[in-house]
Amino acid sequence: MRRITLLLLVLAIGCVLPLASQAGEPIKIGLTAAVSGGSAASGEAIKKGLQIAMDEINAKGLLGGRKLELVIRDDEGNPAKGVTIARELVEREKAVAIFGGLHTTVALAQVPVWHELRTPYMGVWAAGTEITRNGKSPNFVFRVSANDDYVDKFLVRYAADTLKKSKPGLLLENTAWGQSNEAGLNKYLGQKTIKPVGTEKFNWNDPDMSPQLLRLKNAGADHVILVGNAPEAAQVVKSRAKIGWEIPMVSHWGVSGGRFAELTGDLSDGVVFFQTYSFFGKQNERGQYVLKALKDKYGVKGPEEIIAPVGVANAYDGLHLVAVAIEQAGATDGVKLRDALENLKAEHKGLIKTYKRPFTPDQHDALTDEDYVLVVWKGGQIVPVAMK
Amino acid sequence: MIVQLLVTGIALGSMYGLVALGYHITWVTSRTMNFSQGHAVMAGAVVAFAFYVGLGWPLWAAVLATLVILAALGIGLERVAVRPFFRVASPAWLLSTIACGIIAENVAMLTFGKDARAFPSALTQKPILVGGAGFYAQELLIPVVGLFLMGGVQLFYHRTAYGKQLKAVAYNPEAAGLMGIHIPRAVMCAYGLSALLAGIAGVLLAPVLNVAATMGTIIGLKAFAVAIIGGLNSAPGIMVAGLGYGLVESFVAGYLSTGAREIIGFALVILVLVVRPWGLLGSRPARRV
Numbered sequence: 001m002r003r004i005t006l007l008l009l010v011l012a013i014g015c016v017l018p019l020a021s022q023a024g025e026p027i028k029i030g031l032t033a034a035v036s037g038g039s040a041a042s043g044e045a046i047k048k049g050l051q052i053a054m055d056e057i058n059a060k061g062l063l064g065g066r067k068l069e070l071v072i073r074d075d076e077g078n079p080a081k082g083v084t085i086a087r088e089l090v091e092r093e094k095a096v097a098i099f100g101g102l103h104t105t106v107a108l109a110q111v112p113v114w115h116e117l118r119t120p121y122m123g124v125w126a127a128g129t130e131i132t133r134n135g136k137s138p139n140f141v142f143r144v145s146a147n148d149d150y151v152d153k154f155l156v157r158y159a160a161d162t163l164k165k166s167k168p169g170l171l172l173e174n175t176a177w178g179q180s181n182e183a184g185l186n187k188y189l190g191q192k193t194i195k196p197v198g199t200e201k202f203n204w205n206d207p208d209m210s211p212q213l214l215r216l217k218n219a220g221a222d223h224v225i226l227v228g229n230a231p232e233a234a235q236v237v238k239s240r241a242k243i244g245w246e247i248p249m250v251s252h253w254g255v256s257g258g259r260f261a262e263l264t265g266d267l268s269d270g271v272v273f274f275q276t277y278s279f280f281g282k283q284n285e286r287g288q289y290v291l292k293a294l295k296d297k298y299g300v301k302g303p304e305e306i307i308a309p310v311g312v313a314n315a316y317d318g319l320h321l322v323a324v325a326i327e328q329a330g331a332t333d334g335v336k337l338r339d340a341l342e343n344l345k346a347e348h349k350g351l352i353k354t355y356k357r358p359f360t361p362d363q364h365d366a367l368t369d370e371d372y373v374l375v376v377w378k379g380g381q382i383v384p385v386a387m388k
Numbered sequence: 389m390i391v392q393l394l395v396t397g398i399a400l401g402s403m404y405g406l407v408a409l410g411y412h413i414t415w416v417t418s419r420t421m422n423f424s425q426g427h428a429v430m431a432g433a434v435v436a437f438a439f440y441v442g443l444g445w446p447l448w449a450a451v452l453a454t455l456v457i458l459a460a461l462g463i464g465l466e467r468v469a470v471r472p473f474f475r476v477a478s479p480a481w482l483l484s485t486i487a488c489g490i491i492a493e494n495v496a497m498l499t500f501g502k503d504a505r506a507f508p509s510a511l512t513q514k515p516i517l518v519g520g521a522g523f524y525a526q527e528l529l530i531p532v533v534g535l536f537l538m539g540g541v542q543l544f545y546h547r548t549a550y551g552k553q554l555k556a557v558a559y560n561p562e563a564a565g566l567m568g569i570h571i572p573r574a575v576m577c578a579y580g581l582s583a584l585l586a587g588i589a590g591v592l593l594a595p596v597l598n599v600a601a602t603m604g605t606i607i608g609l610k611a612f613a614v615a616i617i618g619g620l621n622s623a624p625g626i627m628v629a630g631l632g633y634g635l636v637e638s639f640v641a642g643y644l645s646t647g648a649r650e651i652i653g654f655a656l657v658i659l660v661l662v663v664r665p666w667g668l669l670g671s672r673p674a675r676r677v
Contacts, residue, residue: 039502040502041502041503174646174647200645200646201645201646201647202646203646203650205600205602205603205605205606207400207403207596207597207607208396208399208400208638210392210393210396210638211393211396211638211639211641211642211646212641212646214389214392214393214642215642218389230503230504231504231598231600234504234598235598238512238524241514241515241522242392242515242522242523242524243392243521243522244515244517244520244522259503259504259505259506262505262506263504263505263506263598264506265506265513
């Protein structure tokens with residue numbers, strides 16, 4: 001009799017154990033981003049945003065108490081490496097959703113992999129238009145970040161409608177990124193029957209931009225639209241002061257990172273650009289929470305110390321949206337998760353905005369030009385600008 | 389427009405000339421050079437930044453410490469990357485100095501970081517505007533120091549006994565050795581001097597170019613082009629070529645396009661190599677019969 005009881009007990013434990021282990025098994029979330037090299041700061045920022053959101057989600061648990069676990073791989077901004085990592089994260093690590101980094105080239109190379117492996121991808125930085133508009137159906141690629149196409153529309157709208165300027169001079173970095181924005185800017189300027197009076201390029205590490213600016217000035221430009229990263233944009237601003245050209249300058253978001261303020265001092269005053277989110281100024285509830293978490297966890301004293309803030313904000317909201325989708329799907333299966341993301345029923349109060357069905361079959365960008373915040377450099381700080 | 393392009397060209401050109409003098413110093417002594425002279429300039433800027441901004445030392449102390457460290461680095465470079473090959477007359481110093489430059493760049497990335505940082509200077513706060521053209525006072529300082537150093541290098545090699553000894557080493561190492569000149573020490577000394585110069589250039593350029601681990605490559609390459617155009621064995625030639633190169637860059641960018649700038653600049657190098665391989669003001673090597 002005792003033996004039978006024991007047997008039953010063992011059987012019972014044997015039945016319950018797998019269930020228990022399934023309930024407690026972590027749900028893996030992958031990240032493929034550059035966490036070394038020149039763009040390391042972007043990867044670090046994304047990591048922080050994900051970690052803060054993850055701590056919040058794990059406090060409650062998902063699907064009845066399961067926790068999220070982050071698996072990070074460094075793609076070094078190298079597309080070939082990105083493809084290998086994409087496979088590794090899904091096939092070996094069994095990650096159920098993957099987050100991406102700064103490089104458009106890597107994100108584009110990975111698009112076919114997500115579709116082959118049927119795993120949803122959430123872009124939180126790279127702004128290349130074709131990443132989300134990739135022609136696949138069903139589309140496994142989602143994004144909570146800027147999209148170059150919307151950015152160009154946004155910049156043109158500000159310059160033409162708010163500033164009421166009609167003679168733009170384009171100043172672009174001499175890369176694929178600069179080129180794609182040149183096309184986008186011309187498209188939206190064309191819709192307003194505006195033609196740029198000049199288009200100038202600069203290379204990485206160029207020390208002096210005054211020849212380019214002089215050409216735009218002589219062509220009669222009444223404002224400059226700038227696409228470049230912080231080090232070169234800093235030289236643009238310094239050269240502009242040198243030739244004494246007081247002119248409105250509207251910029252893509254490259255000037256937001258990389259210590260632009262330190263490099264330019266007061267000379268950056270008045271450079272207008274956009275962000276998906278600004279930690280400066282009055283914060284909503286989520287904003288206060290994230291700022292506090294950044295302080296407690298990473299010793300970030302204030303908004304001026306957040307390097308690459310858009311990475312933090314986008315990643316934070318992105319992971320929350322994925323968590324909502326996992327709950328809605330009731331599973332971690334890639335196809336179900338993708339379907340849930342595309343049809344999110346619950347309204348989600350995020351950091352950047354309140355998401356009401358952020359993704360649809362035709363729209364895989366949660367943020368559009370309506371959500372971007374116009375900001376301006378002032379005394380080394382990023383200050384929001386009212387957009388009429 | 390012309391005035392501004394002129395000012396920009398002179399500022400740029402004197403930077404190239406200043407860096408290029410570093411190639412000249414070792415070439416004259418040993419017919420070798422540090423192909424990573426640009427990285428030495430970067431090292432100068434990074435080390436100065438570490439003392440001045442990182443540790444908060446006064447500027448003079450930071451500059452002094454930088455120069456001492458750079459000279460030591462130059463001597464170390466000679467010992468590790470040049471001497472083993474100089475002795476056997478192998479051109480492998482070319483690769484080994486490039487390797488040292490790449491190592492330096494990566495060490496800087498690991499220790500200094502990947503972001504470009506500002507090197508504060510009272511001379512780059514506000515531009516000086518004169519007759520529609522503007523420049524930063526720092527940009528005026530660079531040609532002044534550049535010309536001064538060129539004069540110094542010139543005097544050293546032509547007027548002092550030790551300078552003449554260094555030159556003799558390159559001309560005929562065997563005879564120089566027989567005349568009692570310690571050849572390894574002479575080459576070492578030249579490398580120390582060259583790196584010292586890179587240190588000065590680094591400190592001077594930092595406020596204008598900003599400090600970054602990757603700042604050395606382009607400036608080193610363009611300075612090399614300038615050294616070739618001016619003539620590796622002529623300090624005045626190098627300064628003149630530097631200014632000329634800067635002016636060409638600035639005017640091509642101003643009147644043609646930025647895209648044409650590098651094409652025309654480096655096409656000039658090839659032209660000079662074909663027409664006057666010894667450089668604009670360089671002396672034609674004596675033909676040995």
